[in-house]
Amino acid sequence: MIRSILIHPDPRLKKVCDPVAEITAEVTALANDMLETMYDAPGIGLAAPQIGVMKRVLVMDCIKDGPPEPMVLINPAVIWSSEDVATYEEGCLSIPDQYAEVKRPAEVQVRWLGLDGVEHERQFAGLWATCVQHEIDHLDGKLFIDYLGPLKRQMITRKMEKLKRERARSV
Ligand code: K1U
Ligand code: ZN
Numbered sequence: 001m002i003r004s005i006l007i008h009p010d011p012r013l014k015k016v017c018d019p020v021a022e023i024t025a026e027v028t029a030l031a032n033d034m035l036e037t038m039y040d041a042p043g044i045g046l047a048a049p050q051i052g053v054m055k056r057v058l059v060m061d062c063i064k065d066g067p068p069e070p071m072v073l074i075n076p077a078v079i080w081s082s083e084d085v086a087t088y089e090e091g092c093l094s095i096p097d098q099y100a101e102v103k104r105p106a107e108v109q110v111r112w113l114g115l116d117g118v119e120h121e122r123q124f125a126g127l128w129a130t131c132v133q134h135e136i137d138h139l140d141g142k143l144f145i146d147y148l149g150p151l152k153r154q155m156i157t158r159k160m161e162k163l164k165r166e167r168a169r170s171v
Helices: 025-040 126-139 150-169
Strands: 045-047 057-060 071-081 085-090 100-105 107-113 119-125
Touching (some): 057 126, 071 119, 071 126, 085 126, 100 126, 119 126
Antiparallel strands (some): 045 057, 057 071, 071 107, 085 100, 107 119
C-alpha cells in the first residue's frame, strides 16, 4: 500500500524514533509499504517517520540503471565514518523540489537488523553512503536543511509552509 509522505514542517519529522523490539508481520508489512511508497514517489530512500511511523526503519535503493536492489534496514547504526568527506546535492521527499549541497563522511560502516532477524554489516560509499546517512538522520529527527545556514533553512521552510497551505486549499 502506498502511504502518504509528510511534508516539512511537521513535528513528527523532528522526533527521535523508537527502536524495533522484534521483527513481526507488522514490521514486514511496514517495510513493504515503505518500498512501494519510495518507488512510487520516486525516491532512492525513505524513513518510517516520513510516513508518520515513529520506528527505526528505513528503506533504500540507489541503483539508477540495472536491476533494483531494495534494502530494508531496521535499527541501523553507523559504527564507523571515514575522515574524508563527500559533497552531494541532496533532496528530500518531505521537502519537495528543494535541493542543497550537504557535506558528509564519504564512507560509513553500518550495522542493522534485517527482516530475516539477522544482524548485517556493510560499508557504504558513493550515493549509498549519502543516502543511508540522510535516512538515519530522519530516524533522529534531523533533516538535510539542518546542515544549512539559518537564512537558507528559513527560506525553504517558508516555501514548504506555502506549499502545504496550497495543497490544503485544493482538497
Ligand atoms: O529520504 C528521503 O527523503 C528520500 C531522498 C533520499 C536522498 C536523496 C538524495 C540524497 C540523499 C538522500 C530522495 O530520494 S529525494 C529524490 C531523489 O533523490 C531521486 C528521485 C528520483 C530519481 C533519483 C533520485
Ligand atoms: Zn529525506
